[in-house]
Amino acid sequence: MLDYQKLRDGTGHVLAWLFSSLSIVACLSIIFYLFIRGFAQINPDFILTPPNPTLNQDMSGGISTPIAGTFLLTLTGILLAAPWALATAIYLAEYGGSQAMVQIFRLAIDVLAGVPTIVIAIFGLAIFSLPQLGFLSSMVEGVDGVERSFGRSFLVAGITMAIMILPFVIKICEEALKAVPNYYREAALSMGASKWQSIVTVVLPSARQGILTGIILGMGRIIGDTAIVWLTLGGTIRMTGIQPWWYPVHWWSTLCNTGSTLTSYIYFASPAGEGNMPDKAFGAALVLIILIIVLNIFTDLLERFGANKIKGN
Template sequence: MKYIDHNSVVKRMNSRLIVNRILKTLFFLATLFALLTIAVLFYRIITQGVGYLTPEFFQNFGSRFPAKAGVKAALVGSIWLMCVVAPVSLILGVGTAIYLEEYAKKNKLNDFIRMNISNLSGVPSVVFGLLGLTIFVRALSLGNSILAAGFTMSLLILPVIIVAAQEAIRAVPKEVREASYGMGATKWQTITKVVLPSAIPGILTGAILALSRAIGETAPLIVIGVPVIIQFLPENLLSQFTALPMQIYDWAKRPQLEFQNVAAAGILVLMMFLIIMNSIAVFIRNKFQKRY
């Protein structure tokens, strides 16, 4: 019988406990540092911008004078932009995920396609801006319109939605599909009536993150030539527009202190818009989670 040295066992356990406490403390300090940084950032933005959140701020267009500057055109333009980005990216993203998971054969070509879709999630946004400039602005002659910007932003977030939808569809148990086939349902009926309703919570989780990125991106809009200040509201999808990130970017780079405060107010408006948009998506996701 092998002799067990209890002292060495106790020493190893104590050393592991010490390492565990050290790592726990480091992780706690890292989390605390991140939370403090966010808290300071929020405090600075709120204290600088809350005083400018007046009714006139939402009714005025952009201006060279801080006291007359407003977000009317930028806010309406962002709403128009998301009305293009959300349906285009969701329809294309979910459709691509359904094909890759339910219809595409398991071969090297499709594996290569899946790998490249995942890699596209890490491509810098300015590259998608150049792609949108080449295809939508110049080749299709859409100019710096809402449609061109919406298609560009849809390309930007499309890989994220595709990957999230693939994972959500893949997570649906095979037994559920087999039960549907056993009841006489076709493949398409199984996808639309069984797989998609079960996968919608996961799909919407990815869509929330993707749309949140799209609403705050500035680089693609700059590349395709979206104007910073306009004195009119868009009338259709081919109209020129500006967006909240562009307006905030223009204010933030100005040297006047008043414009820094106006930029902080614009950031607060963007955050409120983002919270409202995400709340709607979370409500829909939770509703489907209760059903399935």
């Protein structure tokens, strides 16, 4: 007699293996294709030379400022998002309980997570174009003498990026806090610590691996985004602040002006964008993929380290 239970189990196992293999093949195919097309561009000059706006691919320079812009925007966005997300996660995990207001907060976070990045980018551009927020970018003369904010800078893009990654970092941090055993909290309270003291001295240190994982994954989302970069950072491929932009006295000017990241450079250099430099676009794409892979490997190692530490205790 045919054993339907074994048949269902076997079919499910085969389908799971098949679709997992297809996902891996798709990922490796993209990486392999980028490696084939972009590896020839990878050299010290390409990494260390700033891009040059020209239609001649041989004279187009490298990607030093897009790399710097990627790190600058990622750092700005995560520094703004991490405290905000962690504070929200602490409230939801430690204080919220099952109150109606908490459910509204969770619904709002879920809705924000589902908003397309292009919508967030348009919202950011509309808000930061208001003249009252001109200190975050620069002021421009509008029609009929009406002043408006330019609404594009590293600060504007960083704030918009922080809003974009906020729900994902909140969710991961909240789950990390919930994973801390309750008897840790009870032990701290029994020693006379207040609830806030138990959170700061016991819960947060115990959940730090998960919190760091959420922060690193948020950084990965910032690195890979294009819509927000293009609309709120601008389409320039070089830093437009006071030069040399890397001098400490010019950092605020750099943050308040436009620039580029690897994603915007790839769009600019590709035939789909404003340029016709596909080889440079593939080289920049390969560098971007390498950065994302390194981040994911670091996240995996962090999780393994945390799991081994918990087992050791």
